Amino acid sequence: MKLLHYGLQRSGTNILESLLKKKYRVQFLNKNKDGLNPERDSPLHKHFRLYDEKDIIPEPQFRNEYKIASFNDFEKLLKVLPDYYLVISKDPYSWFISYTNWAKKCNWPPVPYHYIMEYNLFYAKWLEFSRQTNRILFVRYIDLLRDPDAELHRLELTMQLKRKLLFPLRSSVIFKVRQSGEFSIDRRSYYLNEQYFQSYTKEGLQEINDLINPDVITQLGYQKKEMNQ
Numbered sequence: 001m002k003l004l005h006y007g008l009q010r011s012g013t014n015i016l017e018s019l020l021k022k023k024y025r026v027q028f029l030n031k032n033k034d035g036l037n038p039e040r041d042s043p044l045h046k047h048f049r050l051y052d053e054k055d056i057i058p059e060p061q062f063r064n065e066y067k068i069a070s071f072n073d074f075e076k077l078l079k080v081l082p083d084y085y086l087v088i089s090k091d092p093y094s095w096f097i098s099y100t101n102w103a104k105k106c107n108w109p110p111v112p113y114h115y116i117m118e119y120n121l122f123y124a125k126w127l128e129f130s131r132q133t134n135r136i137l138f139v140r141y142i143d144l145l146r147d148p149d150a151e152l153h154r155l156e157l158t159m160q161l162k163r164k165l166l167f168p169l170r171s172s173v174i175f176k177v178r179q180s181g182e183f184s185i186d187r188r189s190y191y192l193n194e195q196y197f198q199s200y201t202k203e204g205l206q207e208i209n210d211l212i213n214p215d216v217i218t219q220l221g222y223q224k225k226e227m228n229q
Contacts (some may be wrong), residue, residue: 001024001025001027001083001084001159001160001161001162002026002027002029002080002081002082002083003026003027003028003029003082003087004028004029004030004044004078004084004085004086005017005030005046005086005087006046006080006085006087006088006126007046007047007052007087007089007168008089008095008099008118008119008122008165009099009102010090010095010098010099011089011095011137012090012141012144013046013047015141015144016086016088016139017142018195019046019144019148019152019159020155022153022164023162023164024156024161024164025161025164028047029044029078029082029099030044031044031045034042035066038193040059040061041061041062041064042064042065043066043074043078044078045062045076047062049062049118050066050068050074050122050125050126050129051066051121051122052067053120053121056117057118058103058108058112058115059106059108060109063165068078069087069156070132070208071129071133071136072132073117078135081124083135083137083159084135084136084137084159085135085136085137086139086140086155087123087137087138087139088138088141089123089138089139089140089141089220090139090140090142091139091140091141091142091217091222092116092212092217092222093194093197093198093200093205093208094191094194095190095192096115096118096119096208097196099115103115104189113209114207114208114211116208116212117189117211117223118214118218119216120212120213122178123216123220124215124216126138126223127202127220134157135165136226137155137158137159138220139151140220140221140222141191142191142192145192146192167171188211194225197225197227202227203221205225205226205227209224209225209226
């Protein structure tokens with residue numbers, strides 16, 4: 001089974017890939033070349049910015065000039081077409097905290113916009129394309145944490161994935177993920193118990209609620225949160 005997967009940085013792309021590779025006979029076609037000049041502006045890169053507003057891309061290495069009108073136009077850019085596309089997301093509140101910390105760690109240049117605008121644009125474009133094909137599937141990071149076997153089973157049934165022969169002897173739990181370090185019980189609890197809200201001020205949370213696209217988060221399976229929730 002040939003797959004392409006996409007998501008903004010800090011959305012769980014590595015965990016999704018690790019879980020699927022561990023359990024199923026799958027091949028990811030994404031290009032993530034190591035070296036001095038990784039092709040981070042390629043449509044095959046898992047963090048590829050599909051949306052048209054290229055000024056809202058924080059890191060120059062990810063900047064691209066593709067203007068893609070339709071899903072069919074996107075597939076014309078690919079030499080090998082996947083059987084399915086997987087698009088993973090975190091809820092906007094936990095994602096924003098993680099993404100902001102990542103930007104600081106990587107010394108990204110300051111931007112004149114709120115990072116949540118990237119979230120709006122990135123997932124809105126994939127949601128738009130998903131209405132043009134049944135080969136785009138959305139995955140929520142929280143579902144992989146809460147019950148990985150149930151979420152993988154959903155994907156298995158939808159995509160008709162074939163399991164690896166030795167998988168019954170292995171666990172679905174991921175303990176260490178590339179770029180993410182150890183996957184501890186505390187870290188899992190951080191997301192499941194929504195402890196990331198402790199990092200917000202009332203004003204910071206309100207700013208996100210004012211900017212977030214309600215249609216996007218609803219279609220992804222999230223809802224707005226207030227400080228007293």
